[in-house]
Amino acid sequence: MKQMLRRSALFVGLVALASSLGLAAEDSETAHYANQVCSTCHGVHGNSPSSAFPRLAGQTAPYLETQLRAFKDRSRGDPAAQAYMWGMASQLDEDKIKALAKYYAALPPAHGTAGPAARVAAGRALYEQGLPEEGVPACVACHGPNAEGNELYPRLAGQHAPYLVKQLAYFKALQRSNQPIMQLVGQKLSFEQMEAVAAYAASR
Amino acid sequence: MSVRTVLKRALALAAGLASALALMPAAQAVPSFARQTGMACEACHTIFPELTSFGRLFKLNGYVIDNLPQVKAVGSDNKESLLLNWLPPISMQFIGSFTKTKGALPDSGTAGGVAQNGSASFPEQASLFYAGRIAPKLGGFVQITYSSQSGKMAWDNTDIRYADQATVLGNSLIYGFTLNNNPTVQDVWNSTPAWTVPFDQRSSLAPVNISTQIESLSGAVAGVSAYTYWRNMVYGEVGVYRSAPSGVSNSSTGGNGPLDSSQGVNVLKNGAPYWRFAIEKQWDRTSLSVGTFGMLTDYHPAGLNAASGPTDRFRDVAFDTQFQYAGDDHLFSLQASYIKENFTLSATAPDDPIDGAGDLKTRRIGVSYYYQRRYGASLGYFSTTGSVNTHRYPGGIAVLGSASNTPDTSAATMELDFIPWQNVKLGLQYTKYYKVRGGTDNYDGAGRNASDNNTLYLFAWFAY
Numbered sequence: 134m135k136q137m138l139r140r141s142a143l144f145v146g147l148v149a150l151a152s153s154l155g156l157a158a159e160d161s162e163t164a165h166y167a168n169q170v171c172s173t174c175h176g177v178h179g180n181s182p183s184s185a186f187p188r189l190a191g192q193t194a195p196y197l198e199t200q201l202r203a204f205k206d207r208s209r210g211d212p213a214a215q216a217y218m219w220g221m222a223s224q225l226d227e228d229k230i231k232a233l234a235k236y237y238a239a240l241p242p243a244h245g246t247a248g249p250a251a252r253v254a255a256g257r258a259l260y261e262q263g264l265p266e267e268g269v270p271a272c273v274a275c276h277g278p279n280a281e282g283n284e285l286y287p288r289l290a291g292q293h294a295p296y297l298v299k300q301l302a303y304f305k306a307l308q309r310s311n312q313p314i315m316q317l318v319g320q321k322l323s324f325e326q327m328e329a330v331a332a333y334a335a336s337r
Numbered sequence: 338m339s340v341r342t343v344l345k346r347a348l349a350l351a352a353g354l355a356s357a358l359a360l361m362p363a364a365q366a367v368p369s370f371a372r373q374t375g376m377a378c379e380a381c382h383t384i385f386p387e388l389t390s391f392g393r394l395f396k397l398n399g400y401v402i403d404n405l406p407q408v409k410a411v412g413s414d415n416k417e418s419l420l421l422n423w424l425p426p427i428s429m430q431f432i433g434s435f436t437k438t439k440g441a442l443p444d445s446g447t448a449g450g451v452a453q454n455g456s457a458s459f460p461e462q463a464s465l466f467y468a469g470r471i472a473p474k475l476g477g478f479v480q481i482t483y484s485s486q487s488g489k490m491a492w493d494n495t496d497i498r499y500a501d502q503a504t505v506l507g508n509s510l511i512y513g514f515t516l517n518n519n520p521t522v523q524d525v526w527n528s529t530p531a532w533t534v535p536f537d538q539r540s541s542l543a544p545v546n547i548s549t550q551i552e553s554l555s556g557a558v559a560g561v562s563a564y565t566y567w568r569n570m571v572y573g574e575v576g577v578y579r580s581a582p583s584g585v586s587n588s589s590t591g592g593n594g595p596l597d598s599s600q601g602v603n604v605l606k607n608g609a610p611y612w613r614f615a616i617e618k619q620w621d622r623t624s625l626s627v628g629t630f631g632m633l634t635d636y637h638p639a640g641l642n643a644a645s646g647p648t649d650r651f652r653d654v655a656f657d658t659q660f661q662y663a664g665d666d667h668l669f670s671l672q673a674s675y676i677k678e679n680f681t682l683s684a685t686a687p688d689d690p691i692d693g694a695g696d697l698k699t700r701r702i703g704v705s706y707y708y709q710r711r712y713g714a715s716l717g718y719f720s721t722t723g724s725v726n727t728h729r730y731p732g733g734i735a736v737l738g739s740a741s742n743t744p745d746t747s748a749a750t751m752e753l754d755f756i757p758w759q760n761v762k763l764g765l766q767y768t769k770y771y772k773v774r775g776g777t778d779n780y781d782g783a784g785r786n787a788s789d790n791n792t793l794y795l796f797a798w799f800a801y
Contacts, residue, residue: 173394220375220404
């Protein structure tokens with residue numbers, strides 16, 4: 134009996150070890166793909182050095198999945214998406230999309246970078262209150278009190294400010310045309326307001 | 338005229354032709370990569386052929402990023418044994434041009450002479466590429482080119498490489514191997530000879546500049562090198578080249594051997610070592626690289642010696658830098674290089690205490706600016722200086738001779754570009770010579786002035 138128990142414990146242990154190894158192998162395959170392909174633009178561990186490309190570390194998984202699907206089916210059509218991501222996402226299957234989203238969501242996000250004080254202050258007011266008279270909702274309502282994002286609403290904290298400005302400009306120009314709320318917001322914001330709110334979000 | 342003199346002049350002519358070849362338009366960006374990755378040209382290039390940070394990494398990783406449906410096979414160990422694009426990454430390049438020099442080249446009985454000043458070439462050059470992944474970690478850039486000057490198809494720039502990644506001290510390390518046929522064709526910064534910008538397109542007439550060895554070996558050698566790139570910052574590469582000229586028949590067929598130096602080719606003794614080190618730093622959309630490269634070549638010169646005889650030895654040491662800003666609307670870059678060559682002519686001039694050795698230095702700097710990747714202007718200056726040498730720079734040859742037996746040449750070039758689409762470029766280029774082969778007036782001893790070589794060059798470049 135004792136021996137049987139011991140054997141069972143050993144068996145359970147081996148199964149646990151094998152499955153954990155299996156999981157590790159799956160994760161490392163995703164990590165390897167991310168290092169070999171995605172990191173070329175998005176940086177090692179999702180911290181891109183260039184504001185031409187967004188930081189992905191700590192981004193919410195549902196948002197990343199949605200964007201990868203939107204690149205693949207070409208419903209997100211801003212100029213940078215067309216030039217880079219339509220091609221890159223074209224052969225990703227649903228499993229790989231989920232694995233990549235999970236991989237980047239789990240990485241520690243970049244710290245915020247301080248912007249010009251006056252601009253950040255103006256951005257904070259806009260972020261927390263919106264423009265009620267213009268019908269622009271407060272950013273905080275969806276993107277969270279620290280711009281940390283929430284499910285489908287992306288994390289903005291620690292992002293490159295010029296990247297955020299460019300996305301707002303894409304919404305305004307209806308080039309990134311698969312997000313009705315953000316298109317409305319983009320329509321109402323001036324370039325200065327975009328720069329201010331981006332500087333605030335990037336500083337979080 | 339003694340046999341020796343004739344031989345010297347023939348050598349000078351060969352050197353002139355070699356520098357003419359070096360000045361021929363270089364290869365360009367290839368739509369093959371766009372087809373394979375599904376990404377636009379602008380991902381890898383600021384303006385072709387200048388690489389962006391992404392383009393540099395794409396190349397160093399072995400040209401393998403691929404977003405096409407694949408033909409696949411796996412072995413019994415479940416490892417991929419075949420990964421092939423459904424469609425081959427093939428593309429085409431076509432360049433047409435018009436070239437006019439200020440003073441017409443002599444049109445009779447003279448090397449480099451033409452019957453018409455203001456010559457059209459259609460095509461000046463046309464190339465076929467296979468560029469892309471070959472196997473999971475293996476990729477290639479292979480170019481075959483027809484040139485109207487030679488009237489032939491010839492093997493052009495080729496770089497086949499294997500690359501992989503590892504993590505060292507918590508940071509990424511790319512490492513790989515390249516097989517190629519032109520020193521620096523494997524390089525990723527556009528301040529080295531094979532892919533120098535600005536002015537990747539140059540008039541193929543008036544080839545009056547004299548090049549160092551490392552700039553003149555395109556297609557005449559085969560080399561292998563190993564490289565590493567750590568933290569996307571520190572690059573190191575060492576390799577070795579052997580003579581591998583094409584177009585010479587093989588001895589097994591009864592013709593001349595491929596390395597028969599009586600056939601007008603310089604043959605490298607043993608292997609020629611090559612090295613390259615560089616550091617790159619990137620800040621947001623700006624990058625700066627500083628590097629050094631060089632090569633040691635030891636020749637049995639064309640027509641002079643058997644393989645066992647003495648050799649002419651050249652040691653090239655170079656420094657280069659590139660600054661690049663790649664914004665959405667504005668692109669700016671600066672490239673500069675300095676190559677110093679020391680040579681001893683133990684084969685060509687065995688008993689000459691004065692001209693048996695010397696040096697040759699080339700300096701090059703260029704800046705370019707493009708607005709919205711559509712309108713561009715470039716400005717560049719080069720200067721070549723070196724010791725007096727009667728063997729390498731003989732007089733008495735129209736256009737390509739030097740009455741003062743010196744290589745000193747300097748010129749400025751400006752270019753205006755219109756790029757209506759990312760794969761079409763129309764350019765207007767003007768090169769003004771301040772000094773050619775040591776002189777401004779009558780530099781060749783046959784009445785030609787340096788400024789007679791000033792060249793107007795119009796070109797249209799298509800890649801598809």
